[in-house]
Amino acid sequence: MRKTRILICLILTQLFVVSIFVANTADSLRQQLMGLPDSSKLIKLNELLYQNNRNNVYKIYADLLLEEAQKQNNDFYKGNALLLLMRYYYARNPDSMRFYLKQAEPIYIATNRIEDLCRVKGWNIYTLTNEGTHEQVLGEVESMKKLAARFNYPEGVDMANQALANFYFSIGLKAEGINLCNEILQGMEERGVSRIRRFYLLRLLLNKETKEEYLFKLDTCIKNCEKEGIFRLDEEHTLAFLKQSFHLYSAQYYINQKNALLTYSHLQKLDELENQYNMNTEKIMAQFLWMKYYNLIGDYDKALAVIDRLEQILLNNKRYNDWVTVEDFRADIYYKMGKGMESAKAYRDSKVVRDSIVHAQYYEDLAKLRTQREVDKLELQSKKLELEAEKSHAKALAYGGGVIVLLLICAALGLLAHSRQRYGARLKIAKEKAEEADNLKSTFLANMNHEIRTPLNAIVGFSQIIAEEEDIETRREFARIIQKNNDLLQRLIEDVLDISKIESNTLAFVLSDQDLPVLMQDIYSTILLRMPENVMLQLDDCPNFTLHTDRSRLTQVLTNLLTNAIKHTKEGSIRFGYRVTASELVFYVTDTGEGIPEEQLGRVFDRFVKLTEWTTGVGLGLAISKALVTKLGGRMEVSSKQGQGSTFSVIFPV
Structure with missing residues (x-):
């Protein structure tokens, strides 16, 4: 447990230091750019981005480049920034990657950057496979193939099929995946596709099945490059990188074959290669193989020494799942050495960290599942599961970083110590909430x-x-x-x-540029026909403004608000319009009606809520409006005084 607490403290300290570094770097860059002309700003930021694209904080440069490119409306640099942002979020937050993909797709098509578009679409398929959303994978593969065929880009079809092969591997269809990879590889060889593309495919095959046939193909590729004097395959991959991969896979193959002599030979060549070319970023895999090699030959003391170094490297790189694997390996070695107590302690430490990782991931998956389900009796079961994941949730809160978060974690740990005693009370509350949700659904029906x-x-x-x-x-x-x-x-x-x-999440949006004064006049003409005799409808002056949005959905939202105002205004006036500030576009609907009680303001956007029994409708209008505005990238607010009227606002960032 002590080792686990130290591990958590190290993680939080790293997050805190990185957050300070990121903030200082961004401020410093903005200061440097202030004196440069606009064109030079884009060039400078683009250079910094690609100079630091192997650094974990390159997102700073990508964010600043995207911000500046949007100001100057430069699609080329927008595309560069979006590509690096999508690569950053690929392994961190696939939803954010998909958000940027929607922005990038029309830009890449307009500028004919089909290779980049196919690459990120392939990343999206890989993330869908990892998330287990199998029903979407096949559709995305077919969509990507059609895109590649439309622009006569056969390599895009290869990328789609390669992602499909990875999907086959993930669902246990190993033979189908290998056959598909071999078909792709044969087609690449016939068309003379670049060696780096073939290398990607060989690497996928070797990751799934280390065979001499694939090692031979990789070795042949390396020797042909040497004969032709080729030492760099593209901007990112050198011939030394291919050699490194060959020795890594070869060492893994001979470890599996329990051939210590050939394993040692490839590991020696790997060390020489990494030292010659200073390949510090890839030494983790080599350390894994040395650990397995020493275990193979029974030199357990050297294996433990490698484990000590490797665990520290993994912590520094935040690879906590790999750390658990190595700790299990340590326990196994202690067991072989007859050190039962040390073995048990290592297994216990790895189990604690593994449980925390699994629980955190499980909690995240549960949260996603709950957002996709309608309110029904399964709410009670999900509440119980949420309570069972309470420990991991408390730990997840601790990862916010900073001194304040550390203090909150201390309080959370203290609260966690008493959680079992309050489990029954929490379960009762969860059951009551679930029953309330069920009653709400019954009321709705x-x-x-x-x-x-x-x-x-x-x-x-x-x-x-x-x-x-x-x-x-x-x-x-x-x-x-x-x-x-x-x-x-x-x-x-x-x-x-x-x-x-x-x-x-199946609602479709059709986005286009909308002339707001014309849109508002159309809404005014429609609503005017519904007005009661004692209520006046007023459209305020509308400044010229063009908004990129879905016309029908925005009209639906504003019409809902105006219709709602008519329901609750017996006499007086209803006024609506919009205003533009430096950072926001604010639509508003103000009435002089009956108003909303202060204690009810927090519920007006909930589903199935009607503030009075005699109000017509089922209480979905405002809930739908808020959901539509959120999907369009905005937010809704309300202010009201009972007896004096209400104001509903729809706010979009400019």
């Missing part, structure tokens, strides 16, 4: 039954008597009533469908 039956009864009743009515004016009045109830029923169904699409 009851409301839906009532709200749908009301217009249906009107439609059915008046439809029956309209045929028997002879007076033309009366028949027209009945027709108006039927049409009014048709519209009400349609709105109810559309609201339920919208909230379902939002929850399942």
Whole structure:
């Protein structure tokens, strides 16, 4: 446990130091750039980005380059910055990578950077495979193939098939994955594809199955490069890198074959190569192999010495899963040496760290699952699972970094010591919340039954008597009533469908540039027809502004707010419009209606909430509006005084 606490403290200290370094570096760069002309700023930032693209803090340069390129509307440098940001988030936060991919795709297509686009789309397929969202993988593969075919880029098809082979490996179809890789490799050789592309494929094969056939192909590639005097395959990969990979895979192969002599030969060549070319970043794998080699020949003291060095390197590189693997190896060696107590202690330390990692990942997966499910009786089960993951959640809070976070962790650890005693009380609270959610759903179904039956009864009743009515004016009045109830029923169904699409993340958006004064005038003309006699509708002056958004969804949001204002305003006025500040675009709808009680303000955007029993609808309008605004990159706010009216605001960053 002491080792585990030290490990956590080291992690937090590293995060704190990195956060200070990042902030200072960004401020320093902004100061340096202030005196440069605009074109020089982009060139300078681009140079810094690619000079530091092997450094873990290159995101600083990418963020600043993207910010400056957006100011100057330069697609070339936008594309460079987005590529490095997507690479940064590829292994850290796939959702952020996909966010930047949506921005990058139209830029790459417009500037014909199809290779970069196919590369990041391949990364996206790899992350979907790792996340277990298998139903999306095949669709993304086909989409990528169509893109490559559209731009006559066969290497893009190879990238898509390579990602598909990796997917086969992940679901246990090893033979299918190997066959597909061999087909891709054969096609590459026939077309004379670059050696680096073939190397990527050989590396995938060797990672899944270290065979002499693949080692021979890699060795042949290296020898051909030497004959032709080629020492660099592309900007990132040298011939020395290929040699390093060959000796790594060869050493692993002969360890599996228990051939100590050939293992030692390749490890010696690997060390000579890494020292000659100063390949410090890849020595971790070599240390793993030396550890296995000493274990193979029974030199346990040297194996333990390698383990001590390797664990420190892994901690410095934040590779905690690998640290657990090495600690298990240490325990196994102690066991072979007859040191039972040391072996048990090493197993215990590795188990504690492994559990913390697994619990943290499990908690994250559970949170994602809960966001994709509708409110139902499984809420109770998820609450129980959340309580079981409480320890890992408390630890996750500790990773915020900084002195304040360290103090909070101390408090959390103290709270954790008493968590078992309060488990029963927490479980009861969780059960009550789940039952409340279930009751809310039941209330929603009851409301839906009532709200749908009301217009249906009107439609059915008046439809029956309209045929028997002879007076033309009366028949027209009945027709108006039927049409009014048709519209009400349609709105109810559309609201339920919208909230379902939002929850399942299948709602489509069509983004384009919108002239806001024209849009607002269209909304004014539509709403004016619905106004009651005692209420005046006013559209404030609208400054010229163009917003890149989904016209129909923005219109839906503003119409919902205006319709809501009409419901709750019996007399007075409803005023709406927008204003533009230095950083925000703010739409507003202000009424002089009945207002909202202060204690209810926090609930108005919740689903199925109606503040009074006699209010029409099922309580979805504001919830849908907030969800749509969030999807479009904005936020919603409300202010109100009971008896004086309300103001709803929709805010987008400029």
